[in-house]
Amino acid sequence: MLNVLEVNIESAGYETGNAKVHHIQFEVGTGQLVGLIGPNGAGKSTTIKTILGTMQEVKGEIRIGDGTGIYAYVPEQPILYDTLTLWEHLQLASAAHEIPEETLHERADELLEMFQLQEVKHHFPSTFSKGMQQKLMLIIAFILKPALYIVDEPFVGLDPRATGRFLRMLQAEKERGAGVLMCTHVLDTAERVCDSFILLHQGQIVARGTLDEVRAVSGIPDGTLFECFEALT
Structure with a gap:
């Protein structure tokens, strides 16, 4: 599997000496949907802004696609x-x-x-x-x-029919070979559609990988994503 996104953030923040995230490392591969989840204030927005290149105080490196930096971004608002x-x-x-x-x-x-x-x-x-x-x-x-989609809280404002159509389009794009990084609080849907997860808490990754791998870290072998989320945050 080739990577369409490689993230290696040593630190990032809005002002010098006040980093909001630390040691954020993950990849999104072709045909892969990765869920970026965490409570409010965990560092999700800072991570996304760093990937998009809109944060000024950054130590680290972001690589998108073939190096051209072409992606599609769907903001929450x-x-x-x-x-x-x-x-x-x-x-x-x-x-x-x-x-x-x-x-x-x-x-x-x-x-x-x-x-x-x-x-x-x-x-x-x-x-x-x-x-x-x-x-x-x-x-x-x-x-x-594009080769990469970055989608922030896509389900806000969508009715159930539109949500279903959106998810079917995402699946079609995955089958085409696109990678998707999706930030969401809708954990039951994320559990159903994501291939793997990045769980942030207090600016750092506390769990990453498939649901089974997140379960192992949380100590809840048969837990739902929501239960793992509660245990780790």
């Missing part, structure tokens, strides 16, 4: 332009990544139909609900078809 329609958002993203117009239409039509946004593709997302905005962020990511 949708980031959209008030003056662009849904379709114009898709055009902007595809142009930035040099996706041909024909390919954009082919991919977008299927995704818009899947997430039930076809009828509002020429509307402004500022008029959308949070769930509709989140769907648009997911569509933009899936149109790019």
